[in-house]
Amino acid sequence: MTFSLRSSSATRKLLSRYYSTKPAPPRRSTSSGILPPPKLNYEYLVHPSQAINAKDRNVNLPERTFDALQRDLNAWKTTTRSADELRARQSHIGDSVRVAATPEDKENALRKARALRDSVHAHERELSRLESSLLAYGLRIPNTSHPNVPLGPEANARAISTHGPEPIPADNKRDHNELNDLPGMKFFDRDAGVVSSGAGFAYLRGGGALLEVALIAYAMEVAVRRGFEPIIAPDVVRRDAADRCGFIPRDGDVKGDEDAEVRIPEQMYSVQSKHESGEAGLVLAGTSEIPLAAMHAQALYNPQTLPYRTVAVGHAFRAEAGARGKDTRGLYRVHQFTKVELFSVTTGEAIKHTGSEVNVDKASDHELEYLRELQIELYAGLGIPFRVLDMPSEELGASAHRKYDIEVWMPGRGAWGEISSASNCTDYQSRRLHIRHRHPREDSAATGPLPYAHTLNGTAAAVPRLIVALIENGVKFKEGGDLECLVLPSVLRKYWVGGDKFGEIEICWE
Numbered sequence: 001m002t003f004s005l006r007s008s009s010a011t012r013k014l015l016s017r018y019y020s021t022k023p024a025p026p027r028r029s030t031s032s033g034i035l036p037p038p039k040l041n042y043e044y045l046v047h048p049s050q051a052i053n054a055k056d057r058n059v060n061l062p063e064r065t066f067d068a069l070q071r072d073l074n075a076w077k078t079t080t081r082s083a084d085e086l087r088a089r090q091s092h093i094g095d096s097v098r099v100a101a102t103p104e105d106k107e108n109a110l111r112k113a114r115a116l117r118d119s120v121h122a123h124e125r126e127l128s129r130l131e132s133s134l135l136a137y138g139l140r141i142p143n144t145s146h147p148n149v150p151l152g153p154e155a156n157a158r159a160i161s162t163h164g165p166e167p168i169p170a171d172n173k174r175d176h177n178e179l180n181d182l183p184g185m186k187f188f189d190r191d192a193g194v195v196s197s198g199a200g201f202a203y204l205r206g207g208g209a210l211l212e213v214a215l216i217a218y219a220m221e222v223a224v225r226r227g228f229e230p231i232i233a234p235d236v237v238r239r240d241a242a243d244r245c246g247f248i249p250r251d252g253d254v255k256g257d258e259d260a261e262v263r264i265p266e267q268m269y270s271v272q273s274k275h276e277s278g279e280a281g282l283v284l285a286g287t288s289e290i291p292l293a294a295m296h297a298q299a300l301y302n303p304q305t306l307p308y309r310t311v312a313v314g315h316a317f318r319a320e321a322g323a324r325g326k327d328t329r330g331l332y333r334v335h336q337f338t339k340v341e342l343f344s345v346t347t348g349e350a351i352k353h354t355g356s357e358v359n360v361d362k363a364s365d366h367e368l369e370y371l372r373e374l375q376i377e378l379y380a381g382l383g384i385p386f387r388v389l390d391m392p393s394e395e396l397g398a399s400a401h402r403k404y405d406i407e408v409w410m411p412g413r414g415a416w417g418e419i420s421s422a423s424n425c426t427d428y429q430s431r432r433l434h435i436r437h438r439h440p441r442e443d444s445a446a447t448g449p450l451p452y453a454h455t456l457n458g459t460a461a462a463v464p465r466l467i468v469a470l471i472e473n474g475v476k477f478k479e480g481g482d483l484e485c486l487v488l489p490s491v492l493r494k495y496w497v498g499g500d501k502f503g504e505i506e507i508c509w510e
Contacts, residue, residue, distance in 0.1 A: 035240065035297060038432040040138040046070045050141060056151050058394040059142050069137045076130045083123035090116050143246075143428040146365075146402035150392040157389040157405070163376060164385040170414030173481075174472045177330040178412070182483060184504030187211070187471070188331055200328065200335040204467075207502035211470065211488075212338055212463045214495035216313055219340040219461035222378045228311035228342060233291035235315050236271055239281040241294040244432035246399030246425070247286060267320040284317035288341035289457040293429050296345055301437040301453065307346040307367050311460060314339060331464035332410075332417060340460040342371055347437055348427055348454045364401075364424050364454035371422040371458040372404050378460060379420070381491045383510065384469050385409040387416065399425045408465070412472035419465045422458030429455045476508065 044050075046069050054061050090113065150156045172178065179185055187208030193201035204212055224230055247268065271282040285291055292312055301308065316339045331337075346363045372388065379386050386408040396403055400423040407416040430436070430452040437453050474487040485506040488496075493509050500507045 036434060037135065038139070038244070039434070040135065040431060042069065042073050042134055042138060045138050045141050046073060050144075053145055053393075054142060056145065056393040057142050057396055058153075059140075059398075061140055065137050065140060069134065072130050072133045072137070076127065076134065079123055079126050079130065083120060083127065086116055086120045086123060090120065142396070142398045143401050143426060145393050145396060146424075148390070149396070149402055150390060152392050153394045154392065156392040157395070158392075160388045160390055160404070161376075162385070162387045163380055164383060167385045167409040168411050168473065171411050172414075173412075173477070174475060175330075175412035176468045176471050179471060179475060179483075180330070185483065186503060187467070190330070198335075200333075202331060202334055202464075204464075207486075207498065207505070208467060210496060210498045211467050211492075211502075213497070214492040215461050215463050215466055216338065216340060217495040218381070218492055219378060220311060220313065222374065222381070223311035223340070223342060223460055226309075226374050228309040231288075231292065231295070231310050231312040233285075233288050233295070233312045233314050235285050235291075235317070236282055237285045237290050237294060239268075239270075239283050241297075241433075242268060242283055242286070242290050244297075245290050245293050245429050246397060246432075247290065267318060269317050269319050285314065286318055287316050287457075288312040288314035288339060289343060292341065292343035292457070293433060293455060296430075296435045296453075296455075297433040299345075299435050300450065301345065301435075303347045303349070303437045303440045306437060306453070307344045307363070307370075310343045312341050312343070314341065316462075331468050332413070334464060338461075338463040340463075342374070342422075342456075342458040342460050344371065344456040345430075345435060346454045346456065347440070348451055349440060362454070364426055364456060367454075367456050368402060368404070368422060368424040371456060375406055375420055375422060375458060375460070379406065379408070381489060382466070382470065383489045384473050386419070391421075396423075399423070399428045401426045401428070406459075408469040410469055410472050412468075417465060417469070419462055419469065420459040423456060425455045425457070427452040427454055 046066060051066050150158045180188055185207075187204065187206055189203040189205055190201070192203050196203075220230060268286055269284040271284060291314070292310055295310070296308075315336055317336050319335065344367050346367045349363050350361060376388065386406055389405045389407065391403040391405050395405075403421055403423040405418050406420040408419045410417045435453045435455065436450045438450060470488060471486065476484040476487060478484045483505055485508040486502045487508045487510050488502070490509045496507075500509075
């Protein structure tokens with residue numbers, strides 16, 4: 001059973017905690033002029049499997065969440081039936097008023113009508129309260145997990161495949177922080193970033209800046225060739241959009257207080273602006289996934305036009321860039337970085353197996369494999385050692401049904417480092433953003449509500465970490481220990497505008 005909230009002061013108060021009520025884009029049709037509240041499937045959310053799934057994903061929910069959901073859902077059904085009966089009686093009373101033979105009969109009928117009206121209003125207030133409570137609890141519950149997702153923490157990630165050359169041995173001499181201090185090699189500057197913006201920000205300089213430009217162009221070329229529409233999206237988004245995409249607190253940030261309030265994610269930068277009358281609740285996007293998803297809000301697609309694939313270049317802003325330590329010295333963890341992001345909208349329909357596909361039961365499963373194949377093609381072209389991981393349940397966040405991570409070997413760090421992910425969010429985001437599609441043509445007899453689309457996202461290029469990987473794997477040393485050259489992949493050469501030099505260091509194209 002799905003339903004949206006009614007309009008009331010209690011509803012608006014709740015929505016102010018979760019979702020803003022700002023005008024929807026003009027090209028989206030909505031009678032109210034705002035992005036409506038989410039439509040959650042509460043019958044599905046109270047299924048016993050949901051509690052197990054939340055526990056498997058290590059989502060910190062109060063023990064009473066599912067009991068409260070079931071209680072409120074039962075009460076909502078009972079109150080709805082009662083309200084419908086009262087409205088039917090109102091219709092009959094109206095007839096009695098119109099045909100009253102005497103003033104006394106009319107007054108008696110009017111008295112009953114007023115009593116029924118008051119009772120209906122009381123029922124509507126109770127329905128509004130119940131719907132507010134249902135939404136508050138329902139928004140906490142994460143997406144379902146694919147049956148083949150490994151259970152447990154990050155350590156339980158399952159390696160699917162490895163690619164590229166054999167990893168070279170760990171070597172502190174290859175640490176990109178150390179390389180950055182060598183003569184002629186300066187490619188980033190965090191000291192200047194501290195002065196201009198604060199700790200955790202960096203300037204890319206010389207070869208570093210040129211390498212970013214080349215990586216963006218290469219990633220965009222691969223994506224566009226694969227059928228993705230290029231997009232330049234805003235870096236500033238409504239907090240509402242981030243919430244609807246599933247960027248909500250995890251673990252200790254979710255409190256079991258009486259009114260089921262969820263705190264604002266502290267990992268996002270808030271923006272104070274009055275560029276529109278009454279504008280509020282703006283944040284810097286943590287990923288272009290957010291504006292790309294919001295671009296589809298309230299859209300209705302013909303299934304024949306799906307999947308709809310887009311790729312965006314944007315900046316990602318992360319207020320919590322990690323704990324103090326080695327990873328915060330260089331480019332591995334920064335508060336702002338350039339990212340090329342993939343986003344797909346598909347149907348949620350089941351598909352026929354071809355015999356070669358494994359664990360592909362719906363169109364979005366197939367699209368997730370498509371994203372993974374694109375990422376493998378892209379990183380294989382860079383000639384770096386990398387591996388693909390099927391991420392376990394505790395690493396899926398709120399929105400992902402299944403997620404693949406790609407890690408690259410970074411010999412200077414002496415460890416594998418994440419450079420990419422691809423996630424199938426099924427209808428988690430589309431129910432919150434109202435992204436739907438028509439019934440398939442072959443299902444001409446289909447009736448009822450239009451299906452919600454499925455959304456997916458993936459990283460084509462998280463630029464700073466790719467720079468780290470390319471430089472730590474690519475430097476060549478002379479016998480005496482001096483730098484000989486920097487090996488860079490030939491796929492980047494046509495985008496390189498700095499001749500054959502990285503700063504003052506020779507580039508060996510391979």
